[in-house]
Amino acid sequence: MCRQDQDPRAACPAVASPVHLELDRVRGILALTLARPEKKNALDPETLRLLLEGLHAARDDPDVRAVLLAAEGDVFCAGGDIQVMRASAGDAPALLARLRGGLNRVVQAIHDLPKPVVAKVQGNAYGAGAVLAFQCDLALVADAATFALSFRHVGLIPDTGGTWLLPRIVGLQRAKHLVWTGAAFSATDAVAWGLALRTVPRGGLDKATGDLLATLVDGPGSTLALAKHALHRNLGASLGDGLDREARMQAAAFLTAEHAEGRDAFFERRKPAFRRAPRQG
Secondary structure (H helix, E strand, O other): OOOOOOOOOOOOOOOOOOEEEEEEOOOOEEEEEEOOHHHOOOEOHHHHHHHHHHHHHHHHOOOOOEEEEEEOOOEEEOOEOHHHHHHOOOOHHHHHHHHHHHHHHHHHHHHHOOOOEEEEEOOEEEOHHHHHHHHOOEEEEEOOOEEEOHHHHHOOOOOOOHHHHHHHHHOHHHHHHHHHHOOOEEHHHHHHOOOOOEEEOHHHHHHHHHHHHHHHHOOOHHHHHHHHHHHHHOOOOOHHHHHHHHHHHHHHHHOOHHHHHHHHHHHHOOOOOHHHOOOOO
């Protein structure tokens, strides 16, 4: 993993790797950048391994307050690597092991990470690449980007948690249409349907993403983590269970240093300095 302990603002040396990991300790951001533009950033086992490694590093490093998922080139991600599929054609156990050990673990790591994960989608995304972007906590998408759940074009069903995510976000009927037809949809559609946060002209995407990340990393990290936990766990919960979990998470937030800082700042009529508060967890 690329680390910037000596100079957090320095760029990592270029390496022949399908994922570039860049840690900025000053800002508290770990950037994971898909770096196979010649393959349209298709997801092969090594790419998934490095993504998972990066997410686990973010989980374990108290200096990391947010994760950025980005990509090089004109395409964000073309989905699963068709060459890998071809090499294991007819081997269902190999496919099952690859999904369970790769894509599934990456999606679970994004959901379980007690820190925000932001996708910066600069270009088109298809199949698993589209779903991966939408599985992030927040996604900013270039206004000219297009998406498609293209699994049907190779005779497959959505993976990467697509069959779990889509009905919850876009509704069952639209999910069926997108899955059954593989129809392309626009960045504007993705935002309107709740799959992405907002569209941005590609030339302004870096700034918009940077501004969003700055807001997140300067926020109350421990309580953002508690809120993420409550929001995810309450997706399928009954109202009673949801209220109880919410109360327990609020009680935990009440004891954090961030809450103490926010409370004191309110009475002192100043902006809270959450990053100076001792981080818990």
